[in-house]
Amino acid sequence: MAVGPDPIHASEWQVARLYDRVAAARARAVARRRGAMLDLRLDADSRLTDQIRFEVAARLTLLVETIARDVLRQAERVMPEGGPHSEFDPVVQRLHRTDALVDPALAEELVAQVRQGLISRALPIETMAGDAPSLLVRLSEAPDRIVAAAARAVLVAEGHAREAEEPVRLSRRQYDRLVWIAAAALRGGEDPAWDRALAQAAERVLAAQSDADRPGAAAMRLAAAIDARPGELPDLLLESLSDRQLGLFVALLSHALGVEYDMVREIVLEPEGDRLWLALRALDQERATIARIGLSLCEADGRRDVDSFAEALDSIMAIAPEEARRAMASLSLPASFREAIDRLEGAERR
Amino acid sequence: MTSMDSPGESMVARAILDAGDHILSADPPIELLHMRAGGGVSDRLAIAPIARVARLARRLGIAVSRQVVVADDEGDLDLWIQARPETGQIRLSVSGWRDRAAWKPAATPPDHTGMGADFRWEADAALRLTFVSPGAGLRHGFDAQAMLGRPLNALFVFDSGTAPLGDGAPLDGRGARLRPTDAPVRLSAAIRHDGMGGIAGLVGAAYLIDEPVEDDEDLALHPGSAPLTESFTAGLDRALRTPLARIVANADSIAARSDGPIAAEYADYANDIADAGRHLIGLVDNLVELQAIEQPDFRLAATPIDLADVARRAAGLLGVRADAAGVTICRPGMGEGMPAIGDFGRCLQILINLIGNAIRYSPRGEEVVVTVERDGEWALVGVTDRGKGIAPEDQTRIFEKFERVDPSEPGGNGLGLYIARRLARAMGGDLGVESVPGEGATFLFRLRSRS
Numbered sequence: 001m002a003v004g005p006d007p008i009h010a011s012e013w014q015v016a017r018l019y020d021r022v023a024a025a026r027a028r029a030v031a032r033r034r035g036a037m038l039d040l041r042l043d044a045d046s047r048l049t050d051q052i053r054f055e056v057a058a059r060l061t062l063l064v065e066t067i068a069r070d071v072l073r074q075a076e077r078v079m080p081e082g083g084p085h086s087e088f089d090p091v092v093q094r095l096h097r098t099d100a101l102v103d104p105a106l107a108e109e110l111v112a113q114v115r116q117g118l119i120s121r122a123l124p125i126e127t128m129a130g131d132a133p134s135l136l137v138r139l140s141e142a143p144d145r146i147v148a149a150a151a152r153a154v155l156v157a158e159g160h161a162r163e164a165e166e167p168v169r170l171s172r173r174q175y176d177r178l179v180w181i182a183a184a185a186l187r188g189g190e191d192p193a194w195d196r197a198l199a200q201a202a203e204r205v206l207a208a209q210s211d212a213d214r215p216g217a218a219a220m221r222l223a224a225a226i227d228a229r230p231g232e233l234p235d236l237l238l239e240s241l242s243d244r245q246l247g248l249f250v251a252l253l254s255h256a257l258g259v260e261y262d263m264v265r266e267i268v269l270e271p272e273g274d275r276l277w278l279a280l281r282a283l284d285q286e287r288a289t290i291a292r293i294g295l296s297l298c299e300a301d302g303r304r305d306v307d308s309f310a311e312a313l314d315s316i317m318a319i320a321p322e323e324a325r326r327a328m329a330s331l332s333l334p335a336s337f338r339e340a341i342d343r344l345e346g347a348e349r350r
Numbered sequence: 351m352t353s354m355d356s357p358g359e360s361m362v363a364r365a366i367l368d369a370g371d372h373i374l375s376a377d378p379p380i381e382l383l384h385m386r387a388g389g390g391v392s393d394r395l396a397i398a399p400i401a402r403v404a405r406l407a408r409r410l411g412i413a414v415s416r417q418v419v420v421a422d423d424e425g426d427l428d429l430w431i432q433a434r435p436e437t438g439q440i441r442l443s444v445s446g447w448r449d450r451a452a453w454k455p456a457a458t459p460p461d462h463t464g465m466g467a468d469f470r471w472e473a474d475a476a477l478r479l480t481f482v483s484p485g486a487g488l489r490h491g492f493d494a495q496a497m498l499g500r501p502l503n504a505l506f507v508f509d510s511g512t513a514p515l516g517d518g519a520p521l522d523g524r525g526a527r528l529r530p531t532d533a534p535v536r537l538s539a540a541i542r543h544d545g546m547g548g549i550a551g552l553v554g555a556a557y558l559i560d561e562p563v564e565d566d567e568d569l570a571l572h573p574g575s576a577p578l579t580e581s582f583t584a585g586l587d588r589a590l591r592t593p594l595a596r597i598v599a600n601a602d603s604i605a606a607r608s609d610g611p612i613a614a615e616y617a618d619y620a621n622d623i624a625d626a627g628r629h630l631i632g633l634v635d636n637l638v639e640l641q642a643i644e645q646p647d648f649r650l651a652a653t654p655i656d657l658a659d660v661a662r663r664a665a666g667l668l669g670v671r672a673d674a675a676g677v678t679i680c681r682p683g684m685g686e687g688m689p690a691i692g693d694f695g696r697c698l699q700i701l702i703n704l705i706g707n708a709i710r711y712s713p714r715g716e717e718v719v720v721t722v723e724r725d726g727e728w729a730l731v732g733v734t735d736r737g738k739g740i741a742p743e744d745q746t747r748i749f750e751k752f753e754r755v756d757p758s759e760p761g762g763n764g765l766g767l768y769i770a771r772r773l774a775r776a777m778g779g780d781l782g783v784e785s786v787p788g789e790g791a792t793f794l795f796r797l798r799s800r801s
Contacts, residue, residue, distance in 0.1 A: 125542060125550040126415070134474035134551070137499040155498040159484050242544075243474075291410040299416075310409035 048111065055114040059168045060101065065092050067205070068182040074201030075186065079193065091185045100181050106174050112262075113168055113215060115269050116246050117161070122300035126242040135236075135243045139222070150222035154248060157218035169215040171262075179205050216261040219251035228252060234289040241296045256283055259331045263338075267331075271303035275331075277316045281324035287317050361447060367404055367440040371395050380444055383420060383427075400431055404440045407433035415545025417446070430547035446547050467555035468535075469494075474551045475544075477502040490558065492530035502552075505529060506537065534559050590634045598627035636765040640751075643772045650693040650776045654800055657688040657697065657729050658722045664701035665720050668709060676714035679705065688722040689800040690729035692777040697797070700770045700781065704733040704793045707766070711737030711791075728779075729799035732792050739787040748783070770795075 013021075048056070068091050095101055132138065136158075139151035161169070170178070183202040188194060228236050233256055240249040246268070254264040257279055267275040273294065280290050291313060298306035330338065365376035371394040373384065380397075389396030395404065399418035407414040413434040420427045430446040469486030473479050479497050482505070487494030497505050506526040524537045539554030604612070604620035642648065665681035672679050682688075701720075708718040716736040723730050740748060747753050749771050752764040767781075774781040778798050785791035 124415070125544045131476050133476040133478040133499070134480060137474060137476070137478045137480060140499045152495075152498065155480065156484075156495050159481050159494075159498070162481065288412050291412045295406075295410060295412065295414060306406060310406060313410065 051118070052111060052114050055117075056107070056110045059110055059114065060106075061092070061096075063168055063170075064095055064101065064178065064182065067178055068092060068095075068186065070205045071179065071182050071198065071201045072186055074204045075183075075194070075197045078200045079197035091182075095181065095185050100185070103174070103177065106170070106178070109170060109174060109215065109262075110168065112265055112269060113161075116250075116265065119269070119297070119300045120244050120246040123241055123244045123246065123296055124299045125244065135239045136245060136248070139226070144225070147222070147225045150218070150225040153218045154222050154245070158245070158247070169217075171214060172209070175209055176206060216247055216251055216254075216265070219245075219247040220254065220261055222248065223251035223255035226252075228256065230284070233283065234285060237285075238289065238292055238296075241293065253279060253283075257328070257332070259328075260335060263331055263335070268297075271301060273297065273304065273309065275328070277312075278319070278324045278328055279331075281316060281319045281321055282328050284321040287313070290316065362443050362445045363447075365395075365442040365444070367395055367442065369408075369438045371401055371404060371440075374439065379447065380442070400429075400433075400442065400444070403431045404433045404442060407435050408440055411435055417543075417545075417547070430543075430545070432546050443546075467538075468558045469556050471505070471554050471556060472542075472551060473502045473554070475549060477552070479505060480551070486556075490528060490531065490533065492528065503529070506535070506556075528556075584638075586634060587638050591631060594627050594631045594634070598624050598631065601627060633765070636769060639769055640765060643769060643776060648772075648776050650696055650773065652691050652777065653693065655690055655692050655694050655697060657690045657692075657731055657797060658682045658686045660694065660697045661688075661701055661720050661722060661731050664698055664705055667702060668705050671706070672709050672718065675709050675712065677709050677712045678717045679709075680717055680719045682720060682722045686722060688724065688729045688731075690797040691800050692779065692797045696773045696777065697795075700773055700795055701731060701733070703766045703770045704795065708733050708735035708737070708791075708793075711735055713737065724799055725796070727799055728796045731795045733795075734790060734792040736790040739789055740783060740785040740791050741787050742785075745783050745785065749781070 133141075136151050136155050140148050140155060142148045142151065179202050183198045186198055226232075226236065233252065236252055237249060240246075240252060250261060250265045250268050253259075253268070254261045257264065259279075264279070267279060270276075276297075277290060277294070280293065294309045294313070295306065298304040298309055330341070333341075361379070363377035363379040365380045366374040368374050372392065373381070373389075373395055376384065380400075383397050383400075384393075384395060387396040387398070395401045397420055399420055403414050403416050403418065413432060415430065415432045417428065417430050420429055428446050429444050432443045434441045434443075468490065469483035470481070471479060471483070472481040479500055479502060482494040482497050484494055486492075487497075492505070505528065507529050508524065508526045526535050526537050527533065528535055536557045536559055537554055538557075539552040541549055542551045542553055544550040601620045601624035603609070605617045605624060607617060662681050662684070665679045668679065705718060705720060712718055712735045719732075719734040721732045721734070723732070749767050751768045753768070771781040774795055774797070779796045781793065781795050783791055783793050
């Protein structure tokens with residue numbers, strides 16, 4: 001007896017579905033062409049390195065998987081008989097395939113976190129205090145119990161952020177969005193009962209998220225607890241860098257400048273450093289402090305150019321703190337206001 | 351072999367530069383480097399990487415510390431530079447003075463990245479814990495968070511009772527116990543350096559181990575004493591040779607950039623991978639051979655051969671390597687013959703090993719001399735180098751398994767001479783060495799002669 005064709009395989013090529021196949025193939029070709037065009041248009045400056053791309057993709061997958069699993073588990077508690085949900089794995093794949101995960105703010109956050117980690121790990125270590133324990137360990141033993149507890153929390157948070165199995169931290173708004181996307185992907189057609197279960201589950205997952213999980217939250221609490229006096233700030237800034245605690249460096253600057261953590265992180269991570277030098281001048285930092293900070297960041301970040309920094313140092317020092325503060329003033333405005341200004345001015349400049 | 355009169359790693363050499371980078375004063379090691387880099391007495395500092403650090407320190411107005419690699423006559427030196435600006439001058443201190451090691455198995459760093467580790471940890475310069483894998487406590491019965499900031503020995507009790515770093519060496523598989531649970535662990539850690547090469551902390555990994563049973567411990571400590579069975583080496587051969595060959599081939603094609611341009615450092619990594627792979631393939635070859643020749647009834651073919659001819663061929667095969675090393679091989683003349691009884695292929699193998707070693711240990715510009723002579727009933731081949739020689743107490747050791755003439759030397763796996771001697775003896779001959787330290791060494795391979 002002849003063996004018949006594999007029925008599943010045959011159905012993929014049914015005459016009635018050939019049109020769909022052609023259309024799908026065409027869509028793929030268009031997407032590829034568009035991708036290639038976008039890729040070619042990118043200048044070397046804005047192109048991500050393979051390492052950053054890889055780490056961002058890995059973090060995003062882990063994050064989405066964790067959230068989808070949490071939502072599913074909660075939904076099954078709400079509706080023990082279970083819903084018509086599909087297999088768990090296709091849910092994650094589906095989210096990746098559709099553009100549901102394309103979110104500039106999320107991408108920006110993940111890239112910033114990955115960059116911060118890479119630069120942190122590459123910062124040159126200087127044992128300024130000789131054989132004394134490192135900055136965070138010393139702070140965790142400070143007589144001020146608030147400082148000690150906050151320093152300990154930073155040590156713990158740093159440890160969590162370092163282990164690959166920990167999902168990344170997100171702002172409330174980004175987290176909300178991802179939870180609802182995961183819930184939507186777990187739907188199984190029109191099933192009001194299951195939808196209600198998913199909605200409840202998403203709300204439970206959101207309620208369990210606390211503000212303490214925000215990126216940089218622990219470091220910000222420590223910076224607030226220390227509340228460094230102007231005379232203490234230079235040593236703290238330098239020691240946080242030589243201790244490879246870039247998050248704490250950002251938090252200390254953020255607290256001193258009165259500018260949001262995310263904004264300062266952006267300033268610290270950008271390779272030209274223009275806004276960072278201005279910020280440091282606004283805080284009336286001395287030449288040696290700015291030189292040390294610049295040198296450390298140049299050593300840790302291959303995109304920076306130590307020679308042009310050395311070249312510019314005298315001009316940077318010539319800026320009066322008052323002028324620097326004026327130039328930086330817009331940074332302390334609320335984020336939404338700043339974004340609106342950027343959008344308007346960006347459109348006018350084009 | 352050090353490529354210069356190495357001042358030793360702990361030494362700090364100093365120099366002072368004027369505002370134009372001219373040397374005002376310099377300790378001999380820095381002066382020597384300066385001259386080797388083509389600098390004259392009143393010239394600017396000619397050692398480019400150090401001059402760069404000095405200029406940067408002057409422009410920034412702060413002390414700059416950096417690790418640099420300086421090319422020396424025969425190799426590269428790893429140096430820690432600190433340049434400190436002071437009243438228009440630059441004060442340089444240079445430490446490290448390490449020859450940059452070529453790839454060698456002995457230099458394998460401990461697995462501090464924690465591949466397969468049960469948990470990872472880090473400590474600062476004061477040996478206070480700054481990181482412990484967050485999940486570790488739950489899995490192994492201690493409070494990982496409470497350990498942060500505490501001394502390393504709050505978490506680990508070291509077997510020998512001494513603290514790590516006592517000898518300034520990284521931990522590599524050191525035995526210890528978890529203090530909270532008394533569970534035995536092995537610890538690996540790499541030292542983290544600060545800008546001046548000082549110790550800035552440890553990056554480590556911990557591997558939980560089962561309570562050792564006496565016999566197990568013995569076996570683990572002396573892997574060389576484990577018998578090599580035929581099935582084991584056959585398995586080793588199968589399991590390793592094919593994947594290794596693939597790794598080497600792929601690494602070579604990455605290094606050759608055959609799929610398009612890549613950054614030079616990645617090409618270098620690929621070269622390292624290929625070198626390490628080739629080394630392992632050589633080791634597999636030798637282990638498989640070892641299994642065969644260690645059988646008590648191992649014997650080799652006894653056929654008439656011409657040892658002088660074998661020696662000429664071996665020298666010819668190594669001609670390219672000798673050229674690359676700047677060494678000349680003097681081989682027996684074409685007219686010379688030395689009839690002997692043995693196995694042609696194995697004799698060639700022995701002589702390739704001996705001449706290859708001689709090239710490796712010869713200083714550039716020297717000769718390796720291969721001679722044949724007759725000594726009564728023996729046919730002798732001598733391979734003489736002008737290297738640093740072998741101390742009398744080492745002359746027995748180098749023929750043992752996994753021993754090296756110079757363990758600090760790259761290349762080789764410590765099986766070559768052992769196998770060569772076993773082969774010589776299996777043909778009824780022998781292999782020995784005569785050497786005066788400082789004056790080179792002569793390896794003598796003898797076989798029964800044929801009249």
